[in-house]
Amino acid sequence: MPLSLENVSYVYMKGTPYERRAVDNVSLEIQKGEFVALIGHSGSGKSTLAQHMAGLLPPLAGQVKIDGTDPCAKGKEALTARRKAGLVFQYPEHQLFAETVFDDVAFGPRNLGLAEEEVRERAATALDFAQMPIEEFGARSPFQLSGGQMRKAAIAGVIAMRPDYLILDEPTAGFDPLARGLFYEELKNLHKKSGMAVIMITHSMEEAIELARRLLVMSGGRIIIDGQPERIFREQRGELLAAGVTAPAIVSLTDRLRAHGFSINADCLDADDLVAELLAVLPGKGPGDAR
Amino acid sequence: MLGNITFGQYFPGDTPVHKLDPRTKIILTIIVIAATFTAADFWAYSLLTAFFVFVTALGRLSFVRLLRSVKPLWPIILITFFVHVFSGQGETLFRLFIFKITGAGLTQGILMSLRLVFLILFSSLMTMTTSPLELTDGLERLLRPFRRIGLPAHELAMMMTIALRFIPTLLQETERIMMAQSARGADFKSGGLTRKARNILTLIVPLFLSAFRRADELATAMEARCYHGGEGRTRMHELALAKSDALAALIVVFLAAVLAFIKWCG
Ligand SMILES: Nc1ncnc2c1ncn2[C@@H]1O[C@H](COP(=O)(O)OP(=O)(O)OP(=O)(O)O)[C@@H](O)[C@H]1O
Ligand SMILES: [Mg+2]
Numbered sequence: 001m002p003l004s005l006e007n008v009s010y011v012y013m014k015g016t017p018y019e020r021r022a023v024d025n026v027s028l029e030i031q032k033g034e035f036v037a038l039i040g041h042s043g044s045g046k047s048t049l050a051q052h053m054a055g056l057l058p059p060l061a062g063q064v065k066i067d068g069t070d071p072c073a074k075g076k077e078a079l080t081a082r083r084k085a086g087l088v089f090q091y092p093e094h095q096l097f098a099e100t101v102f103d104d105v106a107f108g109p110r111n112l113g114l115a116e117e118e119v120r121e122r123a124a125t126a127l128d129f130a131q132m133p134i135e136e137f138g139a140r141s142p143f144q145l146s147g148g149q150m151r152k153a154a155i156a157g158v159i160a161m162r163p164d165y166l167i168l169d170e171p172t173a174g175f176d177p178l179a180r181g182l183f184y185e186e187l188k189n190l191h192k193k194s195g196m197a198v199i200m201i202t203h204s205m206e207e208a209i210e211l212a213r214r215l216l217v218m219s220g221g222r223i224i225i226d227g228q229p230e231r232i233f234r235e236q237r238g239e240l241l242a243a244g245v246t247a248p249a250i251v252s253l254t255d256r257l258r259a260h261g262f263s264i265n266a267d268c269l270d271a272d273d274l275v276a277e278l279l280a281v282l283p284g285k286g287p288g289d290a291r
Numbered sequence: 292m293l294g295n296i297t298f299g300q301y302f303p304g305d306t307p308v309h310k311l312d313p314r315t316k317i318i319l320t321i322i323v324i325a326a327t328f329t330a331a332d333f334w335a336y337s338l339l340t341a342f343f344v345f346v347t348a349l350g351r352l353s354f355v356r357l358l359r360s361v362k363p364l365w366p367i368i369l370i371t372f373f374v375h376v377f378s379g380q381g382e383t384l385f386r387l388f389i390f391k392i393t394g395a396g397l398t399q400g401i402l403m404s405l406r407l408v409f410l411i412l413f414s415s416l417m418t419m420t421t422s423p424l425e426l427t428d429g430l431e432r433l434l435r436p437f438r439r440i441g442l443p444a445h446e447l448a449m450m451m452t453i454a455l456r457f458i459p460t461l462l463q464e465t466e467r468i469m470m471a472q473s474a475r476g477a478d479f480k481s482g483g484l485t486r487k488a489r490n491i492l493t494l495i496v497p498l499f500l501s502a503f504r505r506a507d508e509l510a511t512a513m514e515a516r517c518y519h520g521g522e523g524r525t526r527m528h529e530l531a532l533a534k535s536d537a538l539a540a541l542i543v544v545f546l547a548a549v550l551a552f553i554k555w556c557g
Contacts, residue, residue: 017302056470079478087474095471097496107493111476143500157475 001067003085003165003197004029008052008062009221010045022048023059024221030197032164037208038201040218041244046201047090049218050167053199054087066165083112086163090170090201092154093147101127101145101153102138108161126160127153129186148179159190167199172207184211205248209269219243230267250274301422307535308350308420313429315536319543320417326547327409335553336405342546343412350420360415361408368404375400423455432530445521453509461502468497 010023022045030036030053040046051057052064055071055078064071069081089095098104105126109119124134130152137145142153155171168187172180188211191198202208208215209229217225217232217240224243225236232240233251240247254268257278264277303309323342330336347354361368379396386392418426431448438444469479477490 016300051470054474056473082473083476085474087471089467089471089474092471094501095468095497097472097493107472107477108475111478161475 037212045221093150096142126156
């Protein structure tokens with residue numbers, strides 16, 4: 001069963017002059033095993049929507065269901081539903097609290113009531129995911145780590161919960177390109193291995209298409225585009241522009257090549273694919289005799 | 292869940308009440324509240340109510356919202372009421388358990404609670420129509436004469452401005468961290484006492500850290516802009532009294548005079 005939102009709306013500071021509609025009548029469904037990227041300009045409501053999806057913020061209108069259960073209700077069932085969704089907040093490093101990295105990462109699993117052995121195992125795997133081996137970092141204070149390490153430790157704290165739906169709110173903002181690449185590699189592996197759904201909020205279309213097979217574009221609190229990246233770049237370029245999001249560089253490159261008469265596939269989202277397409281059409285240079 | 296605090300919140304507007312000089316508003320509010328505490332009969336309270344309605348309408352504020360600002364202080368008002376009712380002197384009206392209720396006590400109780408309600412209403416009226424910045428500005432100007440006896444007027448006002456500015460920010464932060472820890476299975480509502488205490492700790496540590504971080508950043512930012520306290524500081528917006536301030540003062544003085552007349556002659 002999926003994670004589903006039905007006509008969800010949210011207004012901050014309702015009934016005051018500062019009232020602000022952050023999420024406007026959003027409906028969507030996310031299946032287990034999907035990798036979804038949520039993209040949109042600043043203030044379009046992504047973080048608010050993420051909190052709805054995780055069942056942490058009850059919507060003012062509409063309904064959230066995690067595997068068929070309302071996570072915002074009271075009682076045990078709702079709690080179980082809530083624990084199926086894990087949300088890594090924007091700037092999660094600000095929520096570290098424990099004396100050691102291990103204790104912080106173990107906080108979630110301990111709340112699940114697991115045995116200490118299992119807790120340790122989960123914390124170790126999660127810290128491996130963050131490339132912070134437990135032997136080296138486990139006993140250190142989280143407050144003496146670098147900013148990037150703090151971020152990764154905090155992310156590990158959510159990963160250790162082993163949610164069915166992992167929601168990440170701009171997890172790599174402020175990472176250097178190398179760390180970002182490594183993080184996405186690990187995330188891809190985790191997604192493949194665990195079969196969880198990953199919903200990643202990002203500002204970068206490049207990252208979105210590298211990882212996700214489904215793109216949600218948000219603008220003014222609404223999901224205005226929902227679909228496969230290739231199809232969106234082919235058919236919904238106008239809407240994309242209206243949302244203040246640009247197509248990735250590779251798409252404009254392909255566009256220009258096609259405009260100059262190269263008959264190549266318009267759906268290339270990957271450098272290797274584009275090279276292969278080009279080699280195939282360049283006179284006298286079949287893919288066989290490249291290099 | 293923490294965002295519903297109406298008491299003291301500013302509602303921007305462009306009405307004559309909003310535009311009054313903050314000093315005028317502070318002083319006149321104090322006068323009106325003092326007058327409220329001398330008011331002791333039906334006519335006096337009718338007049339005050341009329342005045343309250345007049346200012347609220349002039350400031351285009353919602354009565355419901357103003358009345359809601361009384362809500363958090365209900366317990367205090369109720370306690371005041373009962374203390375006065377039960378400790379009244381004079382002839383017994385009727386008995387309730389061991390207490391005797393007297394006419395004088397009842398009147399006293401109603402009067403005191405009414406005064407408290409008006410105290411809250413009039414101060415809310417001021418804070419809802421004056422931005423925190425203006426309010427501290429006004430306060431600083433009013434306190435300035437006391438600098439001669441060593442009162443750090445500017446520093447006090449600056450501290451107040453910063454505190455007021457950061458209360459909503461910290462509330463938001465609390466809410467965010469609470470959610471983040473809930474996402475990791477923390478439960479702030481149920482569970483035993485030790486579990487609750489431990490969960491609160493996961494809230495307090497990050498909150499303190501963030502408060503210190505913010506304070507640090509703010510201090511650096513102020514220093515980078517060459518802030519060095521009140522000495523020799525000029526301001527971008529000088530407060531200036533206008534005709535409307537004189538008019539407001541006249542109205543309030545007239546009101547106070549009528550209330551005094553009712554008290555001594557009525
Ligand atoms: N706690 C809050 N109180 C009041 N308004 C808020 C609050 N949080 C967000 N908003 C407002 O709601 C709108 C959506 O905010 P949200 O944080 O969901 O945007 P976002 O898409 O995540 O932006 P960003 O990319 O900058 O993180 C914004 O206009 C914002 O000003
Ligand atoms: Mg955000």
